[in-house]
Amino acid sequence: MVEHVYSMGLYGLDAFVVEVEVDLSRGLPAFEMVGLPDAAVREARDRVRAALKNMGFQFPVSRITVNLAPANKRKEGSLYDLPILIALLRASSQLDASVEDSIFLGELSLSGAVRPIRGTLPMAIAAKEAGFRRLFAPAQNAAEGAVVQGLEVYPVRNLESLLAHLTGRVPLSPILPGDTPSQNDGLFPDFAEVRGQEEAKRALEIAAAGMHNVLLIGPPGSGKSMLAKRLPSILPDMTFEESIETTKIHSIAGTLPTCTALIRARPFRSPHHTVSAAGLSGGGILPKPGELSLAHNGVLFLDELPEFSRSAMEVLRQPIEDGRVTISRASGAVSYPCSVMLVAAMNPCPCGYFGHPTRRCVCSAGAVSRYLSRVSGPLLDRLDLHIEVPAVEFDKLDSSLPSEPSSSIKQRVDAARAIQNDRYRGTAISCNARITPECLHTICVLSDDARNLFKHAFETIGLSARAYDRILKVARTIADLDGSEQIQAVHAAEAVQYRALDRKYWTREL
Structure with missing residues (x-):
């Protein structure tokens, strides 16, 4: 009998849906796992076996095959413990619950507790985009998943509470976005x-x-x-x-x-x-x-x-x-x-x-x-x-x-940043340091005195083209702090002086 449960995988910043398939068949007892699992995923069989027994369930005496699809993408980490266990319980007729629209994430302890994982937020975003309605994640990670609107995120502390929810005995309450704290400690020194x-x-x-x-x-x-x-x-x-x-x-x-x-x-x-x-x-x-x-x-x-x-x-x-x-x-x-x-x-x-x-x-x-x-x-x-x-x-x-x-x-x-936000609204530029070459001279408008000062500095100091562009951007920021639309000579002079130390130390005769 084949059962499937859905989970997620990560590659870089992108998450993808993983279908966890479990098949129980006749033959000598074995536990095979396929679908490009890494060492941490393969070790799930021992954690799942111990968690099942310690929770009072029967570990199937069968030939067990677990497939993590798609099989051409590498899977890593311990987050597949929970979906493998749910699929195994369904395949062995020890759990009767609908999980078609749900994603399961979590590492299992040997006693059945659910431990935290990495990457819950990008997985929650991908799950929502794939059309899933529910996400079951470790309680320590549920807060980040709850940021995603339109996805019910349930905090899971242990197998007992999860199975009670799936069977309808004791429902879990999803975390609401307003209930989740944000890391904004404000502890930077002054x-x-x-x-x-x-x-x-x-x-x-x-x-x-x-x-x-x-x-x-x-x-x-x-x-x-x-x-x-x-x-x-x-x-x-x-x-x-x-x-x-x-x-x-x-x-x-x-x-x-x-x-x-x-x-x-x-x-x-x-x-x-x-x-x-x-x-x-x-x-x-x-x-x-x-x-x-x-x-x-x-x-x-x-x-x-x-x-x-x-x-x-x-x-x-x-x-x-x-x-x-x-x-x-x-x-x-x-x-x-x-x-x-x-x-x-x-x-x-x-x-x-x-x-x-x-x-x-x-x-x-x-x-x-x-x-x-x-x-x-x-x-x-x-x-x-x-x-x-x-x-x-x-x-x-x-x-x-x-x-x-x-x-x-x-x-x-x-x-100054508010001025930049207005200036770059609707573009890919976020601040003066990210001004693109094609926009540089349109945005960094120089007065005649500022242009003459830059010309003199370029010829006497020996600036590279990159250094000149960066000085222009700094001058644009100084002008923004001064509330000036045009870069004046005083702004250019201050920007140039911040490029003098490499000439003082790196070209000094020792």
Whole structure:
């Protein structure tokens, strides 16, 4: 007798319907599983067997064949435990319940408890699109699935409660979207805690308003990491669409907090410098999101940039340009979004005091040159603002005057982003940093004085075409913060000064 129950599978950000077929036939007792299952799926037979017996059911003494269709797509994870068990109970006539319009997801413990899985949100979206009405998911994952309108999502804590619902004895109540919490902890530290560094704060305000990439360079203890960690507190709030996309990525990666419906706070990811290239971009037999994608719609902070491996740094180049990272395998290619604000911090030399006004650098000229050369020119070109973060003077550290809080800075950032939202409404552009080449000179209109200043800077500093385009975008953001339709000379001058540090350090005669 053949019975089937529906579940879901994942490949990249996309989910697909999986039909779990169970056949009981005569022959020597065996449990065969086909349909390209991975090791975790094949182990389901032992978990299902133990859960059935511990729940008081009979494990069929038959030749059991489980097929996960479509058979040409690889299945992975432990989410098929629950649908396999339901199909097995129906095939052995131990359960009489209609499940045609339902999706089942969940890992089983040996005692019958249902454990959480990854990827519930994209699976719920795909289930709704495929026409299913009900989704049975682990209680810890049900909140994210309930975000999908028009789909009844039932939280399942154990087999006993699920079977009681399916037989009509004790119905479960579906989770309503309003009952689900969102992750928006608001625990990002505040700029009010930073003493001094007014120039660096101004530069980060510009970066936040246009989502521009940033390089912070300065001696140890000057506050580079402190500034970077406060950047999310002044970023604009995420839209609902951004929250959905960000939550999908974290759900697939298994980093979504338990019982969370949506991620509302912009991500801040700070991987250690020992991270591999695959750790940044993503990878695996069935590729999973890396740090780049986990920071989507937020900040990717690379502290001590020269300490990262060359391969890890260079893997950033194309994704931060395109806003997507593509991982190719023999079985196919997976593309994850990675529209991030890249913030990097570094010292000017191994000891950290090269160019310091009071402390002597103990590094040789060759050591300084080798240290700086770890950061390639093409990567530097993709960092829009190069910000020097000098050591803070004692008077500023000891001052009792309050610093400007993040809330005040965020108001100006939100006003500038509102101008951009109106400007780019109906287009694929989301902010100034994402202006496409064909629109650049239409959007970044220069006054005559600003054009002359850019021409002089281009000829004397030796900017690349990419650097010039990025300076134009920064100038557009500065003009937006100033409420100006046209880019004036003062806006152009401020944008140009943020590209001076690579000439100060990387082309300096040592």
